[in-house]
Amino acid sequence: MKNLKYISLLILLGCQTIFGQNIYEQSQEGNNENLPVREYTLTIREEIVNKAGKEVKGMTVNGIIPGPTLKFTEGEYAIIYVKNEMNVETSVHWHGIIIPNFYDGVPYLTTPPIRPGETFTYEFPIKQAGTYWYHSHTMLQEQSGVFGSLILNPKEKTLDYDKDLVLMLSDWTNEKPMNVLRNLKRGNEWYGMKKGTSTPLNQVIARGAFGAQLNFWRQRMEGADIADIYYPAFLVNGKQQPDYPDFKAGEKVRLRIINGSASTQFWMTFGGDTPTLVSADGLNVEPLQKNKTFIAVAETYDFIVTIPQNGKIEFRAMAQDGSGTATAFIGNGKVLTAEVVPKPDKIKMMQKMAKMDMKMGAHALKFQPKKDERFQMKEEYGMRMDEMNQPADEAGMDKTSEKNMDMPKDSMMNKKMDHSKMDHSKMNMEMSKDLKMDKDDMKGMDGMDMFSEYNYDYLKSPEKTTYDKEVPVKEILLNLTGNMNRYIWSMNGVPLSETDQIKINHKEVTRITLNNLTMMHHPMHLHGHFFRVINKNGEYSPLKHTVNVPPMQEVTIEFYGNEYGDWFFHCHILYHMMSGMARVISYDTPRDDRLNAISGLITEADKYYTWAMVDAASHMTELNFATSNIRNQFNVMAEYGWNENLEAEVTYERYLHDYLRVFGGVNIENELEDSLDELSTTAIAGVRYLTPYLFNLDVRIDNKLRPQISLSREILIFPRTAIFGSYEYQADFGWVDDLPAGDNFANEVVWNAGVEYFLSRNFSLMASYDNRFGAGGGLSVRF
Ligand SMILES: [Cu+2]
Numbered sequence: 040m041k042n043l044k045y046i047s048l049l050i051l052l053g054c055q056t057i058f059g060q061n062i063y064e065q066s067q068e069g070n071n072e073n074l075p076v077r078e079y080t081l082t083i084r085e086e087i088v089n090k091a092g093k094e095v096k097g098m099t100v101n102g103i104i105p106g107p108t109l110k111f112t113e114g115e116y117a118i119i120y121v122k123n124e125m126n127v128e129t130s131v132h133w134h135g136i137i138i139p140n141f142y143d144g145v146p147y148l149t150t151p152p153i154r155p156g157e158t159f160t161y162e163f164p165i166k167q168a169g170t171y172w173y174h175s176h177t178m179l180q181e182q183s184g185v186f187g188s189l190i191l192n193p194k195e196k197t198l199d200y201d202k203d204l205v206l207m208l209s210d211w212t213n214e215k216p217m218n219v220l221r222n223l224k225r226g227n228e229w230y231g232m233k234k235g236t237s238t239p240l241n242q243v244i245a246r247g248a249f250g251a252q253l254n255f256w257r258q259r260m261e262g263a264d265i266a267d268i269y270y271p272a273f274l275v276n277g278k279q280q281p282d283y284p285d286f287k288a289g290e291k292v293r294l295r296i297i298n299g300s301a302s303t304q305f306w307m308t309f310g311g312d313t314p315t316l317v318s319a320d321g322l323n324v325e326p327l328q329k330n331k332t333f334i335a336v337a338e339t340y341d342f343i344v345t346i347p348q349n350g351k352i353e354f355r356a357m358a359q360d361g362s363g364t365a366t367a368f369i370g371n372g373k374v375l376t377a378e379v380v381p382k383p384d385k386i387k388m389m390q391k392m393a394k395m396d397m398k399m400g401a402h403a404l405k406f407q408p409k410k411d412e413r414f415q416m417k418e419e420y421g422m423r424m425d426e427m428n429q430p431a432d433e434a435g436m437d438k439t440s441e442k443n444m445d446m447p448k449d450s451m452m453n454k455k456m457d458h459s460k461m462d463h464s465k466m467n468m469e470m471s472k473d474l475k476m477d478k479d480d481m482k483g484m485d486g487m488d489m490f491s492e493y494n495y496d497y498l499k500s501p502e503k504t505t506y507d508k509e510v511p512v513k514e515i516l517l518n519l520t521g522n523m524n525r526y527i528w529s530m531n532g533v534p535l536s537e538t539d540q541i542k543i544n545h546k547e548v549t550r551i552t553l554n555n556l557t558m559m560h561h562p563m564h565l566h567g568h569f570f571r572v573i574n575k576n577g578e579y580s581p582l583k584h585t586v587n588v589p590p591m592q593e594v595t596i597e598f599y600g601n602e603y604g605d606w607f608f609h610c611h612i613l614y615h616m617m618s619g620m621a622r623v624i625s626y627d628t629p630r631d632d633r634l635n636a637i638s639g640l641i642t643e644a645d646k647y648y649t650w651a652m653v654d655a656a657s658h659m660t661e662l663n664f665a666t667s668n669i670r671n672q673f674n675v676m677a678e679y680g681w682n683e684n685l686e687a688e689v690t691y692e693r694y695l696h697d698y699l700r701v702f703g704g705v706n707i708e709n710e711l712e713d714s715l716d717e718l719s720t721t722a723i724a725g726v727r728y729l730t731p732y733l734f735n736l737d738v739r740i741d742n743k744l745r746p747q748i749s750l751s752r753e754i755l756i757f758p759r760t761a762i763f764g765s766y767e768y769q770a771d772f773g774w775v776d777d778l779p780a781g782d783n784f785a786n787e788v789v790w791n792a793g794v795e796y797f798l799s800r801n802f803s804l805m806a807s808y809d810n811r812f813g814a815g816g817g818l819s820v821r822f
Contacts (some may be wrong), residue, residue, distance in 0.1 A: 044624070050366065053429060058596070065727075066165065069405070071116050071164045074164055075114075075115050075500035076115070076116045076117075076118055077111055077112075077115045077116070077117060077118070077437060078117075078118045078119070078120070079107075079109050079117075079118075079119045079120070080101075080119075080121075080122065081100050081106060081107070081119060081120070081121045081122065081131065081174070081187075082100070082101055082102075082122040082124055082698040083098060083099070083100055083121065083122065083123055083124060083125060083129050083185055084098070084102070084124045084125060084583075085097070085098055085099075085125050086099045086102065088104060088184065090104070090211040090272055090274060090277065091211050091213055091270075091271035091272035091279075091759060092270075092271070092272075093213045094217075095213045096183075097183050097184040098129075098175070098183040098184045098185045099178055099184055099185075099668060100184070100185055100186075100187055103277065104184035104186075104209075104277050105184070105186050105187045105207045105209065105276065105277055105299060105696075106173070106185070106186060106187030106190065106652060107187055108182075108186070108187060108188045108189075108190055108205055109187065109189050109190070110190045110191075110192065111165045111189075111190075111191050111192070112165065112191070112192045112193075112194065113165055113166070113167065113168045113191060113192065113193050113194045114164075114165060114194055114395075115164075115165045116162065116163075116164050116165070117161070117162060117163055117164070117165055118160060118161070118162045119131075119160070119161045119162070120158050120159075120160050121153060121158065121159050121160075121161065122154040122157075122158045122162075123154065123156065123157050123158070123159075124156075125155060126155045127155065127177075127482050128146065128152040128153060128154055128155070128177055129152070129153050129175055129177050129180060129185065130144050130145070130146040130150060130152055130153055130175055130176045130177045131144045131161065131173050131174070131175060131176070131185075131575075132144035132173065132174060132176040132566070133161070133163070133171070133173050133189065134172050134173060134174060134189075134337060134564070134584070134642060135169075135171040135172070135173055135320060135321050135339070135569075135584040135585075136163070136167070136189070137166050137167055137567065137568075137569075138163045138567060139163055140567065140602065140603060140604030140605070140606070140631070140815045141604075141631050141633060141634075142161045142163050143177050143566050143606070143607075144173075144176055145231075145565055145566065145607045145640065146163065146176060146177055146639075147634075147637055147638055147640040147643075148507075148605055148607055148608075148623060148640045149566075149604065149605060149606070149631075149634075149808070150264040150634075151633070151634060151637055152177065152637075153267070158504045165191055167191055167321065167322075168191045168193035168194075168321075168330055169191055169298060169318055169320075169321025169322055169323075169339075169341075170188070170189075170190060170191075170205075170295040170296075170318065170321050170339040170341050171188070171189040171190075171191060171297075171321050171339065172186060172187065172188050172189050172207070172297045172299055172337075172339065173186065173187055173188075173189050174186035174187075174299065176607075177214035178216075178217070178574065178617065178643065178797070179217060179219075179220065179301065179617060180216075180614050181301055182210075182212065182216040182301035182302075182613060183216055184217075186207075186209070186299045187207070188205045188207050188295070188297055188299075189297075190203070190205065190295065191321070192704060195211070196316055197323070198289040198323070198343070199291065199292065199343075200292065200293040200343050201290045201291045201292065202286065202290055202292050202293070203292070203293050203295060204286075204292050204293070204294050204369065204523070205258075205276065205295045205342045205355060205630065206275050206276065206294055206295065206296045206297070206354065206367055207275065207276050207277075207297045207299050208273070208274070208275060208296065208297065208298045208299060208300055208303075208305055208334070208356050208365060209273070209274045209277070209299045209300050209301075209303075210268075210270040210272075210273055210274070210300040210301055210302060210303040210358070211270060211271065211272040211273070211274055211367070212268065212269075212270055212271065213271055216301070216613075219268055219614070220526075220614050220617060220618070220648070221510040221649070221650060222800065223268070223647045224526045224618075224667065224822075225648070225650040225651075225665070226524060226525070226526070226527065227780060227800065227821065228457065228755060228761075228797075229269070229797060229799070229800040230267065230268055230269035230757050230800075231264075231269075232758060232797055233269040233800075234269045234270075234360070234362040234363075235362070235758070236265065236266070236360050236361070236362055236385065237390070237755060237758065238262045238379060238385050238386050239755045239756055239757050239758050239760070240754060240755060240756045240757075241756055241757050242384060242386060242758075243389075245575065246386045246387075246390075248386050248387075248389060248390050249392075251386075251389045251390040251392075252389065252395065253732075254393040255389060255392075255393065255399070255505055256731070256733050257731045257732055258398070258399040258400045258731070258734045259399075259400050259524070259698065259729060259731060259732075259733055260399050260400060260523070260558065261523065261733070262362065262385060262386075262389050262558075262818070263385050263388040263389045263392060263558050263590075264385075264523060264558050264559060265359055265360035265383060265385065265559070265560075266302065266303060266304075266358065266359060266360040266362065266525075266763050267302065267559075267614065268302055268614070269362070269470055270303065270358070270362070272365075273300075273303060273305075273356065273358055273361070273363045273364060273365035274365050275354070275356065275365045275366070275367040275649075276367075279366070280365075280367070280368070281364045281368075282351075282367070282368045283367065283368065283369045283370070284351070284368075284370065284371050285368050285430065286371075287346060288347065288348045288349070288370070288371075289345065289346060289348070289741075290345070290346045291343055291344070291345050291346075292343070292344050292345075292346060292369065293317070293341055293342075293343050294314070294341065294342045294343070294344060294354070294369075294577060295339065295341050295543050296334065296339060296340045296341065296342065297338075297339045298334045298335065298336050298337060298338050298339070299337075299733070299745055300336050301336075301612070301613040301614070302336065302612045302613060302615075303336065303338055303358050303359070304333065304334065304335045304336055304358075304359040304560060304562065304581040304587065305333070305334050305356040305357060305358060305365075305532075306332075306333055306356070306357045306359060306380040307331070307333075307334055307340075307354070307355065307356050308330055308331050308354075308355045308357075308377040308378040308379075308380060309330055309331045309342070309344065309352060309353070309354055309377050310350075310351075310352045310353035310354075310355075310374065310375035310376045310377040311347050311350065311352045311375040312344070312345065312347070312678070313328045313329065313330050313342060314328070314329070314330065314342040314344045315327065315328055315329075315339070315342060315343045315344075316328075316329045316332065316340060316342055316497075317341050317342065317343055318339075318340070318341040319338070319339070319340050319341075319498050319547075319581060319583060320338055320339055320498075320569075320581075320583040320585060321339055321582070321584070322569070322580070322582050322583075322752060323501055324498050324499055324500060324501065324581055325499040325500070325501055325579075327497060327499075328340075329497060331378060331380065333359075333492065333493055333587070334356070334669060335560065335562035335586075335587035335611075336562040336611045336612055337418060337562055337564050337584075337585040337611035338562065338583075338585050338587070341668060344369065345353070346369065346370045347370060347372075347375060347464070348368065348429040349372045350371075350372040350373045350374065350375040351368045351369055351370035351371055351372055351373070351374055351375065352368070352369045352370055352375055352377075353366060353367075353368055353374050353375060353376050353377040354366065354367040354369060354377060355378075355380075356407055357379075357380050357381070357384065357732040359383070359396045359560070360382075360383060361380075361381075361382030361383055362706040370536060374436070375386060380622060381571075385537060387787045388526075391489050392489075392558075392591075395422055395668060396422070397420075397422040398419060398420045398421065398590055399420065399556070399558065399591075400420070401416055401419070401519050401520050401532065401556040401557075402416075402517060402520060402522075402696050402697050403419040403520045403522035403525075403527045403528060403529045403532060403534070403619075403697055404522065404525075404527055404529065404533075404534065404669065404670075404694060404696050404697045405531075405532035405533060405696055406695050406696045406699075407616065408532070408533045408537040408538065410534070413516045413517075413518060414516065414530045415518075415555075416503065416518050416531065416532065417516060417518055417554050417555070419695060420518075421554065421556055421574065422558045422589055430649070436448060483741070488747035490589040490590065490591075490592055493560070493587060493589040493592075494574065494579065495572050495574045495583075495586070496574045496575045496576070498572070498574065498580045498583075499576040499577070499580075499581065500576070500579045500580065500581045500582060500583035501579075501758050502579075503578045503579060503616065504571050504578065504579065504580055504581070504582055505571075506548050506597075506599050507577045510546070510547060510548050510599070511544075511547045511548070512547065512548045512549075512550050512597070513543060513544060513548070513549050513550065514550050514552070515541060515549060515556070515809070516531075516551075516552045516554065517530045517551055517552065517553055517622070518530065518531050518532070518554045518555075518556050519553060519555040519556060519557055519561050519563075519588060519610070519620065520532050520555065520556055520557060521556075521557040521558075521559065521615070521620070522697045523558075524697075524729065524733075525667075525697065526614075526618055526696075527618055527619055527669060528557075528610065528615040528616075528618040528619050528620035528696070529619045529620055530620060530688040532623060532696075534618070534619025534620070534644060534645070534669055535609075535619045535620075535621040535622065535623075535641060535644040535645075536619060536641050536644050536645035536669060537644065537669075538622065540605065540621050540622070540623040540625035540627075541608070541623065541624050541625065542625055542626075542627050543600050543624055543625065543626060544600055544626075545600050545601070545602075545603070545626055546599075546601070547599075547600050548597050548598070548599055548600070548669050549597065549598055549600060549624075550593070550595060550596070550597040551570075551596050551597070552593060552594075552595050553586070553588045553592070553593065553594045553596065554593045555588040555589065555590055555591060555592050555594075557590060557591075558590050559590060559612075559615075560587055560588065560590060560611065561587070561588050561610040561611065561620065562585050562587045562588075562611045562612065563583060563585065563586050563587075563588060563596075563608070563609070563610055563611070564585040564608070564609060564611045565584060565596075565598070565606065565608045565612075565624065566606040566607045566608070567602055567606045568584070568598045568602065568606065569582040569583065569584055569588070569597040569598065570583060570584075570597060570598035571597050572586050572594065572595075572596055573594075573596070573597070573599065574691035583596075584610060600626065602626060603626050603628040604625075604626055604628055604630075604631070605623050605624070605625045605626070605630075606623070606624045606625075607621065607622075607623060607640075608621065608622045608624045608626075609621035616644070617643065617644055617646075618644060619644045619645070619669065621639075621644060644669075645668050645669050647666050647667065647668045648664055648666070648667055648668070649664075649665070649666040649667075650664075650822065651663060651664040651665070651821075652819060652820065652821050652822070653819070653820050653822070654805060654817060654818070654820075655817045655818050655820070656805065656806075656807070656815045656816055656817025656818070656820045657815035657816055657817055658681060658682075658807075658809070658812045658813045658815025659678060659679060659680040659681065659809060659812040659815065660678075660679050660681075660817075661676075661677065661678045661679070662675070662676070662677045663675070663676050664676075669694070669790050670693060670694050671691070671692070671693060671694070672691070672692040672693075672694070672700070673689075673690075673691055673692075674688070674689070674690045674691075674692065674704075675687075675688070675689050676688045676689075676690075679810075680809070680811055680812030680813070681812070682713050682716055682811075682812060682813065683709070683713050683715050684709055684712065684713060684812060685707070685708065685709050685715060685718070686706070686707070686708045686709075687706070687707045687708075688704060688705065688706045688707070689704045689705050690702045690703065690704030690705075690723070690724070691703060691704060692727065697729070698728055698729040698730075699726065699727075699728050699729075700726065700727045700728075701724075701726050702723075702725060702727055702739075703722070703723065703724040703725075703726075704722075704723055704724075705720060705721070705722060705723065706720070706721050706722075706723050706741065707719070708721075710812075721741035721742050721743060721745075722738060722741060722742040723736050723739050723740070723741045723742075724740060725737060725739025725740060725747075726738055726739075730750075732752075733752060734750050734751065734752045735750065735751045735752065736748070736750055737749045737750075737751075737767075743775040743776055744769070744772070744774040744775050745769055745770060745771045745772075745775075746769070746770055747767065747768065747769040747770075748767070748768050749765060749766060749768070749789075750765065750766050751763070751764065751765035752764060752765075753768075753795075759796055759797045760794060760795070760796050760797075761794070761797070762792070762793070762794050762795075763792070763793055763794075763795060763807075764790070764791065764792035764793070765789075765790065765791055765792075766788075766789075766790045767788065767789040767790065768786065768787075768788055769784060769786060769787045769788075769789075770784070770785075770786045771784070771785040771786065771787075772784055773785070788810070789809075789810060789811060790809075790810050791807055791808060791809035792807065792808055793805055793806055793807025793808065794806055794807070795819065799805065800821070801820060801821045801822070802817070802818065802819070802820055802821070804816070804817075804818060804819075805817060805818070805819045
């Protein structure tokens with residue numbers, strides 16, 4: 040570890056810029072003949088690193104996390120050799136860069152994956168300036184450390200500052216990222232417990248929020264979740280509290296802040312004088328004095344600060360859910376503290392949301408993925424408010440989306456602006472006077488301020504960003520959908536693996552309405568383009584490459600189609616992307632020859648995850664095993680009571696939609712109580728359903744035509760304590776096997792109830808009573 044710094048320094052020196060005048064041969068990407076070439080070499084390796092007090096395997100770029108800062112000047116030609124020294128595939132995506140499609144770095148979609156031992160050469164002309172970054176686009180490698188900053192200087196400097204400082208934010212886990220995702224898929228609530236953001240029933244009741252909790256449960260939601268994952272550390276440039284003393288008082292420093300986290304969004308605050316925000320996502324905005332600023336995953340913001348005469352500026356980045364903070368100090372002397380942003384109150388959020396009378400739980404996995412139900416979905420779910428009942432013509436306008444619009448753009452735009460103003464009232468709640476709405480008339484107004492702090496109205500482009508009015512507009516509605524119980528994320532209820540590409544047209548404007556029907560924020564990123572984020576600045580709406588869509592809110596973006604090929608569009612929370620919240624935006628042009636038969640992006644979001652749990656208790660022992668992808672699941676369950684009662688079952692389940700699955704399999708049970716002498720084996724088939732209020736319902740019949748119904752439920756009652764119970768009723772009408780003489784009906788009831796105390800991610804203490812096995816206690820182990 041001590042060598043790391045030394046090695047990285049050597050590597051940095053070794054691959055420092057080789058600035059040459061060599062003329063690069065013209066590629067098929069266009070004429071780049073006379074551009075000066077600047078080269079870098081990046082070597083990706085697996086190494087032991089220590090970021091949060093524990094030595095674990097990470098993935099480094101040139102021996103460091105984050106990787107080196109790559110600097111170019113507008114007008115240069117970049118050649119970057121990426122060497123894969125790992126034993127798994129990798130890739131590098133240049134985030135926010137206008138780039139030839141082939142070099143965008145999404146493996147299998149635009150660029151071949153870099154196989155172990157290979158070196159891939161990326162090359163592209165630098166046609167822009169600003170603060171950007173790069174990261175692996177393979178699976179969850181960015182979480183392991185494959186990311187770094189990319190600084191593009193303009194040909195002529197327009198902003199007034201003396202020095203630069205990159206502040207790259209990231210989140211760090213000591214777990215293997217694929218294990219993190221597996222843990223989310225199995226529904227383990229450990230992360231919330233560990234970081235103290237779960238809302239157990241005792242706290243909910245103490246706060247008088249039980250009604251709101253019931254409202255959530257009715258809609259199959261546990262609560263208002265902000266972030267899914269526990270991180271032991273949040274980092275600035277790879278450290279928890281770096282110091283930057285090498286600035287002189289009075290110097291103007293441009294802070295280039297990049298959120299390179301895998302899943303963490305931050306509230307940033309600055310000590311000292313209010314800094315000046317000068318650019319967002321690499322592009323300059325109207326300069327603005329601004330302190331507290333939200334930075335979504337994958338966004339970049341540049342602030343200019345003046346080093347104080349006496350004191351160092353504290354820069355704080357608090358994880359959005361308040362579970363941790365990364366800090367940096369800039370300058371010398373006493374600390375000029377930054378405002379401490381209060382932790383969000385999830386119970387209060389739940390109360391407000393429950394009051395707003397909105398319908399949650401839109402399907403993340405539809406019964407018929409090919410059926411177009413986008414508009415029904417938008418109408419049915421979301422906020423139920425009076426002003427949402429739009430005039431018919433406007434609804435009509437929406438319905439024509441995805442068709443070419445021949446209407447003049449301006450009138451369209453005005454309509455849309457009015458429309459978005461309406462939506463605004465729902466989202467930004469500033470209650471601007473021109474809305475002329477009577478506050479008392481508005482149902483659920485109470486909670487409407489809760490996401491106002493996330494709007495982008497503070498961003499104003501210095502130039503008009505509108506497109507030519509004559510250009511046709513294609514409208515696309517994407518409802519953002521998710522299911523926390525199974526950790527499936529999608530758009531319009533369709534995960535990436537079940538959809539075709541979204542076709543867009545060259546030389547047309549594509550307008551995408553992102554309607555978030557989930558409880559989480561989704562920072563949506565479009566590759567290879569900048570899009571307008573329509574806000575109150577109208578024609579001066581800012582251009583961005585990543586836009587955060589807050590819970591239950593709607594954001595409209597639009598871009599002009601001046602590219603070719605296929606581009607990825609996805610939520611930049613990596614765990615959401617990997618769970619299906621992604622699309623391919625296609626110009627429908629022929630695929631690059633160099634990709635040949637390479638394919639596989641789609642299956643990345645439909646992997647099988649496998650988990651198991653063993654209970655070893657004084658009265659019984661139980662094994663549960665599951666392996667599951669988006670639609671399919673295989674289960675093995677075996678329970679054995681030391682009093683010689685046994686039940687075992689193997690089933691295959693098919694998810695028809697989020698809450699409904701059909702299953703079939705085999706069940707083995709002892710025939711006589713407390714005896715293994717006779718085992719009965721039956722074939723079973725039925726349905727399993729997650730009911731409102733989050734009960735697991737199982738209705739089945741076996742080959743002896745005995746119907747059975749069961750219900751089970753688990754509730755977190757204290758911060759680390761859950762109670763669980765199940766009830767099972769089986770009836771036998773003697774339709775197949777004769778019942779004992781004189782009986783024409785028999786039944787069997789099985790029930791149990793218990794309590795579980797979570798010791799760690801993988802261990803719990805448990806105690807239960809089961810009417811077959813009796814009472815006892817022991818240990819649960821999760822694998
Ligand atoms: Cu997301």
